[in-house]
Amino acid sequence: MKTTSVVIAGLGGQGVLTSADILAEAAFITGLDVKTSELHGMSQRGGSVTSDVRFGHQVFSPMVPWGQADCLVVLESTQVDINRPVLRKGGILITPDLIDKKDLLHHRSMNIALLGALSRHLPDIAEPAWIQAMRAHLTAAIQDVNIQIFLLVRKSQA
Amino acid sequence: MLRLMTTDSRLLLSGNEAVACAAYDAGVMLGTGYPGTPSTEILEHFSYLGGKAQWAPNEKVALEVAIGAAFGGGRAIATMKHVGLNVAADPFFSVAYISVTGALIIVSADDPGMASSQNEQDNRHYAKAAGIPLLEPADSQEAYDLTAKAIEISERWHIPVLLRLTTRVCHSKSIILRKSLPQPPSAPFFQRDIKGRVMIPSNARGGHRKLRDRLNAIAAWNENSGLNIHIPGDPSLGIIASGIACMHAREAAPKASFLKIKMAYPLPVETIRSFVNQVKRALVIEEGDPWLVEAIRAAGIAVEGKAEMYRFGELNVSRVQRIINQDASPEPVPPAGKLPQFCPSCPHRAVFETLRDLNCIVAGDIGCYTLGALPPFEALDSFVCMGASIGTGLGLRHVLPAEQAQKVVSVIGDSTFMHSGITGLVEMVYNPPATGHVVLILDNGTTAMTGLQEHPGTGRTLDHKPTGKIIPEDLAKVLGIQRVHVTDPTADRDAFRQLLSESLASRQLVLIIARRPCLLAAKLIRKQGRDPHSSSAPKKP
Numbered sequence: 001m002k003t004t005s006v007v008i009a010g011l012g013g014q015g016v017l018t019s020a021d022i023l024a025e026a027a028f029i030t031g032l033d034v035k036t037s038e039l040h041g042m043s044q045r046g047g048s049v050t051s052d053v054r055f056g057h058q059v060f061s062p063m064v065p066w067g068q069a070d071c072l073v074v075l076e077s078t079q080v081d082i083n084r085p086v087l088r089k090g091g092i093l094i095t096p097d098l099i100d101k102k103d104l105l106h107h108r109s110m111n112i113a114l115l116g117a118l119s120r121h122l123p124d125i126a127e128p129a130w131i132q133a134m135r136a137h138l139t140a141a142i143q144d145v146n147i148q149i150f151l152l153v154r155k156s157q158a
Numbered sequence: 159m160l161r162l163m164t165t166d167s168r169l170l171l172s173g174n175e176a177v178a179c180a181a182y183d184a185g186v187m188l189g190t191g192y193p194g195t196p197s198t199e200i201l202e203h204f205s206y207l208g209g210k211a212q213w214a215p216n217e218k219v220a221l222e223v224a225i226g227a228a229f230g231g232g233r234a235i236a237t238m239k240h241v242g243l244n245v246a247a248d249p250f251f252s253v254a255y256i257s258v259t260g261a262l263i264i265v266s267a268d269d270p271g272m273a274s275s276q277n278e279q280d281n282r283h284y285a286k287a288a289g290i291p292l293l294e295p296a297d298s299q300e301a302y303d304l305t306a307k308a309i310e311i312s313e314r315w316h317i318p319v320l321l322r323l324t325t326r327v328c329h330s331k332s333i334i335l336r337k338s339l340p341q342p343p344s345a346p347f348f349q350r351d352i353k354g355r356v357m358i359p360s361n362a363r364g365g366h367r368k369l370r371d372r373l374n375a376i377a378a379w380n381e382n383s384g385l386n387i388h389i390p391g392d393p394s395l396g397i398i399a400s401g402i403a404c405m406h407a408r409e410a411a412p413k414a415s416f417l418k419i420k421m422a423y424p425l426p427v428e429t430i431r432s433f434v435n436q437v438k439r440a441l442v443i444e445e446g447d448p449w450l451v452e453a454i455r456a457a458g459i460a461v462e463g464k465a466e467m468y469r470f471g472e473l474n475v476s477r478v479q480r481i482i483n484q485d486a487s488p489e490p491v492p493p494a495g496k497l498p499q500f501c502p503s504c505p506h507r508a509v510f511e512t513l514r515d516l517n518c519i520v521a522g523d524i525g526c527y528t529l530g531a532l533p534p535f536e537a538l539d540s541f542v543c544m545g546a547s548i549g550t551g552l553g554l555r556h557v558l559p560a561e562q563a564q565k566v567v568s569v570i571g572d573s574t575f576m577h578s579g580i581t582g583l584v585e586m587v588y589n590p591p592a593t594g595h596v597v598l599i600l601d602n603g604t605t606a607m608t609g610l611q612e613h614p615g616t617g618r619t620l621d622h623k624p625t626g627k628i629i630p631e632d633l634a635k636v637l638g639i640q641r642v643h644v645t646d647p648t649a650d651r652d653a654f655r656q657l658l659s660e661s662l663a664s665r666q667l668v669l670i671i672a673r674r675p676c677l678l679a680a681k682l683i684r685k686q687g688r689d690p691h692s693s694s695a696p697k698k699p
Contacts, residue, residue, distance in 0.1 A: 011496060024331055028170040035297070036331040039273040040195050040609065045526060048495025060409040062297075062330035062402075065475040066492075082493040 010075030015111035020051035116153030194239030197267035255365030377424035396437025521551035548582025555591030
């Protein structure tokens with residue numbers, strides 16, 4: 001099994017780290033080897049942030065090399081161009097443009113909606129693992145609505 | 159088919175969490191440190207697990223507290239970012255000569271590439287300079303295992319151990335298996351050892367010789383310690399690597415032979431010599447300074463290193479591939495991202511607008527407010543290290559012509575003030591510039607940049623429980639500063655502007671405390687039901 005590499009990008013405060021945590025947790029629950037990499041501190045104050053998640057049978061480097069990401073999820077349209085070089089040829093780009101506004105039941109859930117779109121491209125991770133991962137990383141008050149959004153987007157995308 | 163593993167011992171943890179987990183599992187009695195990216199979460203997680211964890215005012219005090227705990231026979235861990243070890247360097251060097259009873263682990267979290275730091279110093283140099291054994295994990299499992307190993311080494315040889323992490327170990331999550339770790343051999347008990355612990359020169363001379371004897375013994379042990387792993391492969395390329403660089407290299411050259419070094423000081427020289435003799439091309443892959451390659455060459459072993467250009471910044475798989483290919487051509491420059499900025503409605507905004515409008519010369523410091531150097535403010539003229547704002551501001555005042563000197567303001571945050579600003583105030587009172595001076599404490603009631611940690615000025619402990627509270631205005635008055643003001647610039651910008659103008663013109667020593675809670679912290683503080691500056695906050699008797 002080849003290592004799958006996903007990069008999640010956006011601006012500090014948009015939920016990039018939470019999205020990466022959920023993806024990593026879902027891969028972990030699936031029983032795969034997982035590594036994530038992220039930066040804290042200065043970059044968290046509204047600047048560009050990215051988080052790398054890699055999973056497979058054995059992952060060495062936690063960082064996704066440029067031009068080798070299988071999927072790139074960008075939470076903020078202004079951040080697409082600066083992150084595009086990380087994507088491999090034929091890799092999947094997931095942006096807010098893909099999301100049907102009627103599926104976005106909560107205004108701060110774009111990150112979860114995009115994970116729903118991403119999940120369609122990651123056949124190794126089954127739906128229950130995603131749901132368990134969201135329950136582990138979202139506070140109780142917002143779990144149900146976010147899981148609903150995730151499933152709506154996961155199922156609505158052709 | 160994928161197998162679902164659900165044992166409790168399998169965890170997905172960051173390197174920082176893994177260090178905390180091992181410390182907890184090994185019965186570490188005290189964790190102490192000062193917040194600093196990328197080290198901060200170690201103590202937070204240790205506390206979360208139920209360990210006794212404390213923020214000290216700064217890293218020097220943290221290490222001293224940990225040394226005392228280790229003298230008493232307790233296992234202790236002191237955590238800090240790489241530049242924090244500079245602050246703690248005095249006790250760090252001295253304790254190397256002194257016998258510890260309980261394990262003493264110093265964690266240095268280095269920041270190659272400077273994701274959130276002012277330099278990318280390589281703290282492996284400290285291990286050699288002080289004579290303190292060095293362990294370098296490459297992922298969370300190794301962070302867990304090497305924390306346990308550090309405790310074992312420390313107690314076996316009564317020596318402190320440096321556990322060096324880097325950003326991509328600290329803030330990368332990977333899977334660990336939690337283990338049952340050996341517990342402390344005995345409960346804390348004071349045993350007098352004046353000759354071993356009182357470093358007057360007559361004792362310290364013996365202490366130095368004893369240190370070298372111990373390092374020789376540890377070096378011999380390290381040859382067969384099991385910490386340096388030979389991963390067999392194609393002998394045409396043999397890679398010697400440590401830390402995260404080894405992970406990048408294993409991906410970049412999956413067929414190569416590897417010698418993975420987990421304990422780089424004292425160096426396992428014969429293990430390396432034997433490995434080098436077995437391969438056709440021996441290449442050292444290391445992040446940061448050419449530290450390992452120089453140490454190996456100094457032992458008379460011929461190895462290849464990296465081009466100078468790879469000393470700068472982090473390594474990654476692509477850069478390691480370039481090193482292997484001896485490619486020193488210019489690297490592609492990644493597109494610039496959006497710079498960080500003050501949060502909307504951040505209380506620092508009003509302060510920096512005023513400093514800009516009054517055309518002040520601003521000696522700055524470390525925290526969110528360092529962002530005052532960026533547009534649209536560009537109102538921060540220098541920043542050197544923690545607490546330097548006051549000293550550098552005073553130095554400027556001493557030499558500049560009066561019309562410029564009168565514009566100099568030292569700007570420091572509340573947590574940074576507690577860390578190392580207090581001695582700056584002492585200097586100001588002791589050696590006042592002819593034009594006076596203005597110090598501005600930006601008191602947002604938290605250590606914001608590193609993620610809203612408590613400090614001695616918040617009156618709450620690391621785990622947010624009430625404790626003694628240091629009040630900076632009271633401290634300043636006791637020190638003899640003539641004019642001390644507390645104000646909220648966001649509430650009344652005009653009044654703040656006038657106060658600052660008057661203070662600059664006064665030719666006196668002035669301390670202004672601009673007090674308004676960080677918006678991010680305020681929410682948390684409300685949740686904890688405690689206002690950071692209410693007079694009802696409990697004081698230490």
